[in-house]
Amino acid sequence: MSRHTFQQISPHVHWLSPDGTTDRPVLGAVAGAQATLLVDAGASPDHAQTLLHETAVHHLPPPAYLALTHWHWDHIFGTAVFPIPTFASVETRRQVVAYGRLDWSDEALDHRVETGAEIAFCRDMIKLELPDRTGLVIRPPDVAFTDRVEIDLGSLTVHIIHVGGDHALDSSVIYMPQDKIVFLGDCLYVDIYAPQARYTSGRLFPLLDCLLGFDADYYLAGHHTEPITRADLEAEAALLRGIGQIVTRHGRSPQTIQAAVQTLVGGPLTEDHQELIDAFLAGLPA
Numbered sequence: 001m002s003r004h005t006f007q008q009i010s011p012h013v014h015w016l017s018p019d020g021t022t023d024r025p026v027l028g029a030v031a032g033a034q035a036t037l038l039v040d041a042g043a044s045p046d047h048a049q050t051l052l053h054e055t056a057v058h059h060l061p062p063p064a065y066l067a068l069t070h071w072h073w074d075h076i077f078g079t080a081v082f083p084i085p086t087f088a089s090v091e092t093r094r095q096v097v098a099y100g101r102l103d104w105s106d107e108a109l110d111h112r113v114e115t116g117a118e119i120a121f122c123r124d125m126i127k128l129e130l131p132d133r134t135g136l137v138i139r140p141p142d143v144a145f146t147d148r149v150e151i152d153l154g155s156l157t158v159h160i161i162h163v164g165g166d167h168a169l170d171s172s173v174i175y176m177p178q179d180k181i182v183f184l185g186d187c188l189y190v191d192i193y194a195p196q197a198r199y200t201s202g203r204l205f206p207l208l209d210c211l212l213g214f215d216a217d218y219y220l221a222g223h224h225t226e227p228i229t230r231a232d233l234e235a236e237a238a239l240l241r242g243i244g245q246i247v248t249r250h251g252r253s254p255q256t257i258q259a260a261v262q263t264l265v266g267g268p269l270t271e272d273h274q275e276l277i278d279a280f281l282a283g284l285p286a
């Protein structure tokens with residue numbers, strides 16, 4: 001059985017489902033009348049080829065552009081499969097260029113985990129997804145933008161917009177106003193490279209405003225197996241804002257925070273609530 005499904009969510013947008021066994025993220029294909037724009041290059045050439053295969057099977061126009069949401073390995077290791085103009089934020093390009101110069105052997109990866117330059121989770125997933133990395137080429141983006149760029153695919157305009165956030169400062173989203181769809185990449189997630197998974201209200205709250213400011217019905221998050229509806233994102237944003245404000249107000253007093261969050265959610269705390277509290281605590285200024 002295939003590891004992925006390729007589904008259409010709107011007239012112009014298809015998405016390839018993620019696979020947590022090696023942390024493969026969601027990939028996308030946005031088809032205009034003349035050309036298709038791909039969203040993210042995937043965790044390996046094999047992952048990238050799966051996307052290419054699906055665009056051909058579904059008779060989409062030829063892939064003409066690639067947009068990268070951010071620099072993390074699982075979104076860029078497939079770049080060499082796509083010899084097409086590739087768009088990314090300035091900071092994404094800087095990081096991808098740096099990644100392309102690294103030694104990706106097991107020994108070098110292990111060493112980077114020991115020195116703190118890489119995290120064990122990514123090292124383990126990289127080894128699983130791509131055990132032999134001797135021929136790995138990471139192709140840098142061709143076009144770098146600071147704030148946003150618009151691409152005309154023929155009767156369809158795609159907006160690539162730098163939004164930042166805690167997960168990766170360089171994060172961009174891909175927005176199709178005509179279809180009311182947004183590819184989020186990983187921008188909504190915590191900072192996994194911090195010593196402890198971290199949210200900061202200073203980065204997260206403006207991001208939530210920005211995302212809900214799009215006229216969108218569905219949001220596709222990098223490692224979510226289902227699209228997020230607008231109502232889901234509004235509810236999640238209210239929860240995140242509520243917990244973030246409580247942690248900011250009560251500082252490092254766990255019992256006061258827990259009582260206030262129980263009042264906010266109207267019941268006992270789940271593991272997810274506690275994880276959010278811990279992430280905002282980790283994001284408080286030292």
Ligand SMILES: [Zn+2]
Nearest residue numbers: 070072167186
């Ligand atoms: Zn990421």
